[in-house]
Amino acid sequence: MKVSADIRALVEQRKAGYSLEAPFYLSEEIFALDMEAIFRKHWIQVAVEPDVPEPGDYVTVELGHDSILIVRDDDMQVRAFHNVCRHRGARLCNADKGTVGNIVCPYHSWTYNLNGDLMFAEHMGEKFDRCKHSLKSVHVENLAGLIFVCLADEPPADFAAMRAAMEPYLLPHNLADTKVAAQIDVLEKGNWKLTMENNRECYHCVANHPELTISLYEYGFGYQRSPANAEGMEAFERTCIERAAEWEAMSLPSAEIEQLLDTTGFRTQRLPLDRSGESQTLDARVASKKLLGKFEQADLGGLSFWTQPNSWHHFMSDHIVTFSVIPLSAGETLVRTKWLVHKDAQEGVDYDVKNLTAVWNATNDQDRALVEYSQCGAGSSAYEPGPYSPFTEGLVEKFSAWYIGRLAEQIGA
Template identity: 60%
Template sequence: MLDVTQTPLKALLKRRRPGYCLEAPFYTSPEIFAADMETIFQRHWIFVAVEADVPEPGDSTVVDIGGTSVVIVRDDDMNVVAFHNVCRHRGARLVHDYKTSVGNLVCRYHAWTYGLDGQLLYAEHMGDHFDTACHGLKKVHIRSLEGLLFLCLADEPPADFDVMADLMTPYLAPHDLRNTKVAFEMDIIEPGNWKLTMENNRECYHCAGNHPELTVPLFAEGFGFAPEQLDEAGRQQAERYACLVNDNHGAWEASGFPSRCLEHLDDMVTGFRTERLPLDGDAESHTLDTKAACRKLLGRFNDPKSGALHFWTQPNSWHHFMADHAVTFAVFPIDAEHSLLRTKWLVHKDAVEGVDYDVENLKAVWVATNDQDSTLVGYCQTGARSPAYEPGPYSPHTEMLVDKFCNWYVGRMTDAHGA
C-alpha cells in the first residue's frame, strides 16, 4: 500500500484524480490544515454573518477565522464595517462577547477607546507627541450581498465577488434579508475536517436513508439519479419532476423571482451555485409538516408556496431561502479534524414569536439534519484515519457537485503552491 502520510502537499495536489475523493492527508494532516487556513481562509471571501446580527448602530458581532478574530459593527451611519479584533496598544483582544451593543469600542486592558469608524478617540498617558490618527483599528474587507456578510482577510481580495453579486442580487433581493431578524441560531462542532462537512453538504446521495425530516417536502429526483436504472414508473416521475421544475421556473420568473440554475462552482475564484426548486405536493417550507413556519412572509412574497432558493458559496457556506423564512449555514475550521457549523434562522423583522412563528417548529428540520450530518461526517473522518483508506469514485449522477467542490479546492491550492 502506498504510504501517503509523509507525501508533500505539492505532490498530493499534482496527482489528485478527478472524479475521486481526496487522499487521506487532506482530511487528517495538521500541516495541510495550516495550508488550508493560509491559502483558502486567509485569501478568499468567507461567509460569516448576516446584517440582522447587527441591526442597530453600535451592535457588534465577533467572528473567529482560525487565529484571526474580527469584530463586525454597525456604525452611526448604518454602514456595516469590520476590524481586526486587536487593540492597537499592546494587542489585547478588544471585544470579548460574541454579540454586544456598544457606544464606542473600549479595550478592557488600558481603556484605549475607538469610535465605531475604528478611529482611536482616547488613549491616556501617551504623551504630547502621540498621534491618535496613526493608531486606528485595522480594517477588514467586508461586503454585504443583500444582507449576507462576507469577509476577506487578504490585502487584495478576489475581484470576482462583484460578478457573483451582480448575478445573485436579483435572486436574493425578493427575500429582503436586510429586513429580517435572527429568530434562532446554533453552533455545532462536527467531528471532521471542514472539507468533509462541505462535501457532505454538496450531495444528497445520502439523504433518503439519513434525513427523514428533511426529505418530506423534497423530490427524490432533485437529489440526482441514474436514468438507466429507472423503471417505467421511475421514468414517468422523473419526467414529471423535470416538467414541474421548468413550469415553476417560468411562472416564478414571470412574477419577478429569478429561479433558473446558475452554477460557477469550479470556474470562478469566488465559486457559487443557485437555483429555486419546487417542493413536493402542497409543501410550503422546510418544516416537519411542510407548512410555512412564519405567517409573516419575507420581502415581496405573498404566496408561501414559492419553492426554495438554494445558494452555495465556496469555500464555506450554503443557504436556503423560502417565502416565510431563511436558513444560513457557515463552516469555520477548528483544526484538522473538527469544524464549527453555525446555523441561523431568519424571519421577517416584524414577526412576533409565539404569534407569527414558533421557534421549535421553525428550527426542527435543520436541527435534526445538522445532528445527522455531524454523525455522518464523523464516520468519514474516522475512515480517513484508517490505513485501509483510499479515494473512492464519486457517483456521476449524484455526487458531481462534490467533485466540483474538490476541483475548486485543488485548483485554489495548486495556484498557491505551484503543483
C-alpha cells in the first residue's frame, strides 16, 4: 500500500529509547498500515486448543476486515479458513463460537465439510466443479495448545524456531488437556500499541496493581538497584537461582529466552511467586485444586510467555491465563482474556470462577484505564515522545523497535 511522505518520515526518524510519535497512536492511515504490515503478515495468537475441543466445534475471530473460522476436523486437527462462502461471499458462521456437523452457508446452503471441501451446491449445473470452490484456508499453527493464524500467502518461516524453543517450557502444563473456565473481553479506548506497551513493563505495577503484586515480586521485570532496595533485590536473585535449580531438576525449564526482535518475536521466563506463592490469586494459593499435567507440587512459580505482536500468557501449576490483543481501530482495542483449568476440574468443587479470575479482572480494568489515559494524552498538542527507563522499560523499547522495523520493511524505508 502507498503511504504518505509524512508517515515515511515518522518511520525513518523514530528515535530509539523514546515512545512513538503521536500519529502512531492516533492516525487511521497508520492503523491501516499496521493491519497490512503487522496483522496480515505475522503469526497472530487468536485462540486456544480447548476453544474447539471436539470435531465440529468452532470459533470465529475478526482481524480487520477478515473473519477467520477456526474449527476442529474429524481427525481432531485444528484448521482455519476464511469465514466466507465461495458462492457469493456470505459469512458462513455468524456466532462467536458453536458446533456444526458440516459448514453450511445460511444464504444458499452451499455445504462444506470440516476439511473445507465443498460437498453440496444445488442448481449449479453438470459442468460445475465443486473441487474448485473449497473454502480458502488460512495458515494455522498449534504451539502446545496456543493457536496462531497468519493471513499472508507466505507466513514467516521462523515459527518453527519459536516452537523448538518454547515446547519444553509449555508442554508440561498440558494446555491441550484443559478447558476454558472463563473468558472476558475488555474493550479499551486506546491504540493496540499502547495496550502492548503497557503490558511490556511493570514500572507501573506497584502503584496501580495491588491485586497482582500480591503474588508477583516487584523486582521480577526490571528494577533500578539502590541502597534502599539492594537487600530485597539480592534476596530475590538468590531465590531465583535456588528455585531454578529445583525446577530444572523436575524438567521444568526456567531460564530466560529473549528473541523479541526476531520476525516472530517472543520471550519467556519462569520466575518464583512472592509470599511462597503458588498461583496468581488474591492469597497467592492455587485457584484450582486439580493441578495441570502431571504436576504434584503447587509452588512451581509463574511461567510467562510473550509474543510479538499481540499476546502474553501466564502458566502456573493449577491454571493458565492467556491474553490476545485484537486491534479494532486507531483508538479501540479488544483484549480477550481466558482462564484455563484442568479439563476434569469441577466448578464449585475444585475451583471458584470469581476467585480464579479476581486478580486479572482487576488488573485488566486498571490497565484499561491506563491505556485510555495514554490515548488521551497522545491527542494533546503538548504530547511529545518521552524517554523509556533503561531499567524497567527495556521490553517496551524492544516492542517499539520490532514494530518500527516491520513498518520499515513494509514501506521499503
